[in-house]
Amino acid sequence: MSHISSIRARLILLLVLALIFLSGIGFGSMAQSNALIGAGLFLIGIGGFAIIMAASYLIIKQVQSLNKISANAHAAELERDRLQVILSCMGEGLIAIDADYRVIMCNDRTSAFLRTPPIETIGKEIQEVFPIFRAGEPGRICTKKILAQTIQDINIITIKLADKFLCKNSIGQTFPVAIVAETLLKDTDIIGSVILFRDISEEKEVDQAKDEFVSLASHQLRTPLSTINWYTEMILEGDAGHISKKQKSFLHEINTANKRMTTLVSSLLNVSRIELGTFAIDPKPTDVIVLIREVLGMLKPEMDKHEIKLQEQYGEIPIMDVDPQLMQIVFQNLISNAIKYSPKGSVVGIEISYKKQLKNGAKRAQKQLVIRIRDTGYGIPKNQQSKIFTKLFRADNIKSKITDGNGLGLYIVKSIISHSGGTISFESEENKGTSFCITLPVSGMRQKIGAKKLGG
Template sequence: MKTKYKLLAVAGFSALTIALLSIFLYLSFQSFNLAIEYFMVGLIVTFVLNAVAAILLLSNSTSGQIARLHEGTKAIAQGNLDYKVGIQTRDDLGQLPGYFDERTEKLKASYFEDLEEKVSEKNKALMQRIEELDSEQQKNKEAEEKTLIEKTKDEATLTSIGEGVVVTDPQGKILVFNHAAEQMTNWIASEAVGRFWFETVPAMDEKGYLISREDRDMYKALTTGKKVFSQSIYLQKGSGKITVAITATPIVLKDQIIGAVQVFRDISHEKEVDRMKTEFISLASHQLRTPLSAVKWFCEMLLNGDAGELNPEQKEYAKNVSDSNERMISLVNSLLNISRIESGRIIVDPKPTNINKLISEVITEIKVKSNAKKQQIIVSVHSDLPLINIDPQLIREVYVNLLTNASKYTPPGGEISVFISKKGDELISQVSDNGYGIPKKDCDKIFQKFYRGENIIKIETEGNGLGLYLAKAIVESSGGKIWFSSSSGSQPKADAPLEHVLGGESTEEKDLPAEREGTSFYFSLPISGVQAKKGEVTLNS
């Protein structure tokens, strides 16, 4: 029953009660005034009671509706959009559940519409992501295949390459060891990888001494960050040894050395061929000395008139033959000396030597040619130089070659300077001239056998390009270094010695270069001297 009908029923019942009570009082007390008084009291009490009843009825009705609405709100919050309050009265409060249910229906419809739209959007996004993942997966697969192909190519290249290839980390631990390296060292890659290169494959120099870790090519590349070239003898696993040419290159990433690559090849056969060639040159040169000596003697006899007086024209012819023969003898002697040094058969016989006396003898020897060109020779020798334990014959050859070169490539009236000083534990010799200089393009080739600079070939047609090659070999075999500086060339470092060029006699002044800038040669020898070495022959023997 609706609340307002309940209230009317209570009011009617209260009015009937008051009427009956008034009649009862009038009959009982027969007093109209008293009945009126009691009637008024009853009316007030009834009004109060009705008011309380009305409040209670309204409160129960409202709280019930609110409770139902609360339950509905909780159900909807939990996702139950099908929940119905189910209460509806004609009063304002009673209409609220209906309005609540109506809004719930609209919310449900809107929710499902939004949900469908969201599901559609999610499905599209999901399909798009699936397509992206498929594309990325395909790209990754292609990248993996490409990487695998590149790796296979690299492995095939490393396997097929004829040179040994070793890759190490910054500490020198082997990371890569190819098939050629296996064959040349007798190590298996699976055994070598993970080991330290310096310990796995020891190296020796040409004299048979083990090379320390700090002097190994790979170590220099790792510590200096520069490419290193050299030759060494590798000791193979088990037994045996092999001569190799080495190139060690650092691996640099973002200015950090992360490892090194060393490529080496077997040059044992090349060394053997070179040795045989040297022996052949030595034998041929030695055999040539006998007929050349005979030609020399006969030329001297002709020029001295032993076979009768020669007329001027005949003397000129005999003189030309003698000069050409002398140049041939000089070339043969140079070839013999080089072959002796390269073969290791040269005798090194060090003796306490007075450098001042030695250089004076050499200058006296070349003075004839320098005087003919009116050249001035200046000599300065350190006054407190001790006697140095060197092979005077070998070092004499170095001074002769340098001073002969200086005189030959300095024009008439030029100046040649010789300075000998002591620097630390080294003896430094400097031979300077104000001649034609060395072109920059020739600086890295001067040390090669038989090489002559282009500027010198135009000036001096004669020469064999062996003198300074021999000087370098002698200096280095004596524990020293040789280098040069030239105004028309470049300034090499002391640890990268280079040579000057060789040539013959001067041509006319009109053929000379416009500028004469000069060259200075330097070579160092240890003050402590050199060690004796047994051999079979000496220079010019």
């Protein structure tokens, strides 16, 4: 402002001098008797006047631009103050790091979570300020390793409740943490990373409560079923004395119905877990062939009863990271369907292969596990195929033929496969047979924690 007032003062001084000069010239030209000198003086006067006007114009322009700059500076200051307020009030912690993993800035919430004043974080290495580790591995701080994905390449990474990461703050408190980190770009250069995180203790509690609910429901529903099961078993085995043929056959009916009820309850509990989202995928190094052979072993009595001819074709399948319990559910469902929904003496074929497929737009070929389970059974009518994966759906052509089935199996299978990042599809023709095809990506599920490429 002083700048401007001094310029104004200069402007006024200039105008006064100009007036004096003009008056001097004016009088001089009028007082001069010689006409030529008079004209000359007059022209000098005009020229001087023009120069003074030009100078005044420039000075006015300068004042205007200075005004504009100060107005811009003021607006920028207001904007910065507003951003500061937003950053301070944010419920999430925000940390920005440079390409050397050093903290550039962090907001107030960060210091609240980490119990470190923001000033003390600047310039420090990120893993000192924000140490994170996987549950069960408190000694292995992996902040830098995780963030490397956003510093070495353009990426967004997401860490959710299911990934089970914890953070330990400066006063030794540990809390479960959800994180989103994104590469910081200047034009096309990677200059660092922006990390957004929050304490998800409450979410973890809700998740545990849901899990406990399903567990308890499971217990309550299954207890009376176990009672019926075991007492019936005891009588059938003669532990309560001799039973007549008729009593035996009636008890078998009770047993069969009870087994159906048991399967239905198990399926409903699985559906419940899927719907509540307490469905965790726990990949372990698994021999898929061994797993499927175990399932086939369990289903052998059924296969023999239906006189099923089994055709197996397995390629070279390495040990891979899949959840064995979930894969067992998938295999058990699809194979038992193939057996159940086929007339006696039918063929059931199982093919497992391992392919490297270059998917559209991907930089690296994706390794895929491909599983095909086919039968020569009753098939699924074309007009019902769209509903086959929905809950409690059973196609009309088998509903009356085969009473043993609750319509939940394929819904559960599809959910498991989708959650694992795979796909499931099928081809079917009524009275000819059905063929299900599953593909599962075999990239290490642990290494990539929701890493997504920016911009495609």
